[in-house]
Amino acid sequence: MGVSAADSLLAVMSFNAAYARVIDDDDLERWPDFFTADAQYRITHVENVRDGLAAGMVYADSRDMLIDRISALREANVYERQRYRHVIGMPSVDLLEPGVLRSHAPFLIIRIMHTGEMTVFASGAYHDEFVQDEGSDLKLRKREVVCDSTSTDTLMAIPL
Amino acid sequence: MGVSAADSLLAVMSFNAAYARVIDDDDLERWPDFFTADAQYRITHVENVRDGLAAGMVYADSRDMLIDRISALREANVYERQRYRHVIGMPSVDLLEPGVLRSHAPFLIIRIMHTGEMTVFASGAYHDEFVQDEGSDLKLRKREVVCDSTSTDTLMAIPL
């Protein structure tokens, strides 16, 4: 593996670790910072992807929409009744074009209810495009969250 | 950690990410490509390993047998009724002999039924030996899939 490929892999791994932590620590106001201003964010499932359906269960095409979403979540106050734990697997990373990385990473999300009960809430894969900002940090310009199950309950609209 | 050790670790991590993706994306015809022509592949469980039993639940000693297995799966058409999601943990890697890496990596596999129900299908560890081919890519010359549970249903013989 070349130095550059190793560096990209480690950078994406660190990004995903930080991303998961912000959600699981309920530090949601920092979540939109992982995206570019014009980022696309979509939650969908494998059957939609296979059938070429553009419509996802949740869709945003700017960071402002993500900020609004967090505000709505806080007002609805539904999030606090449960917790989540993301475990994100090793990414596959390649160079899509100069300055843009394409990444695929599997994930597993556990939901912990207020009663203490734990269940597998969602599994799937992130299909991502990353760009490097001025400080050479990565930002997502596109994250497609492809859930394995068609019955994952995303009504709550928590970030995945 | 030396440069060489870091490089081996990253190479195995990338390999495992690609391996899991091929299975979970139902791109099974590419699965045998991760093995050498004379590779050994075995699915077994901890009690067999502890008792020194060579017999596994599933066994192959060449890539051709793996190819046959995928053909049989496709004909039986059982695979499509369910999906799997592998999450493979960090490997421990060391040099077994020049050009051969030995690796141990934990795994967790979620099964997603057609109904959307998700369950923990299997957990365990991969006990691996990797060789480098001409292009310096890794290939498995041996993968022993040691399941934690003796009751993991491998009748379906999906690749783990």
Next chain:
Amino acid sequence: MGVSAADSLLAVMSFNAAYARVIDDDDLERWPDFFTADAQYRITHVENVRDGLAAGMVYADSRDMLIDRISALREANVYERQRYRHVIGMPSVDLLEPGVLRSHAPFLIIRIMHTGEMTVFASGAYHDEFVQDEGSDLKLRKREVVCDSTSTDTLMAIPL
């Protein structure tokens, strides 16, 4: 990512892989070796942490206490009735002070009962402080195991 940051990340990843393996392989007598002689080890849950309660469910402030704990486990002979499988996610690592790394890593632990039944036993995050010993290997001087669920059964006192 600088060389030093990449190196720290890989070193912590390798440490966590080895740590999990020792527990899951029931090689528990080697578990205390991952800690410094005066290490703090605590198992707690998010509500305790949020409320600033110092008291954890399990607490030790030296390696000798960890050694004692393993002896007690072996005498009680409760551990063998079940197995565990740790999957530890990507760590976030930074330099706390010269020679000391601070790390945060999510984890998921599956319990496999003697009957073969598998359940999600615990999820959470390790909050760690690592120091480098003479051989430049990492040792934990502090590991706080913060479980997501308040109902995780730690009576058995298996190492997490």
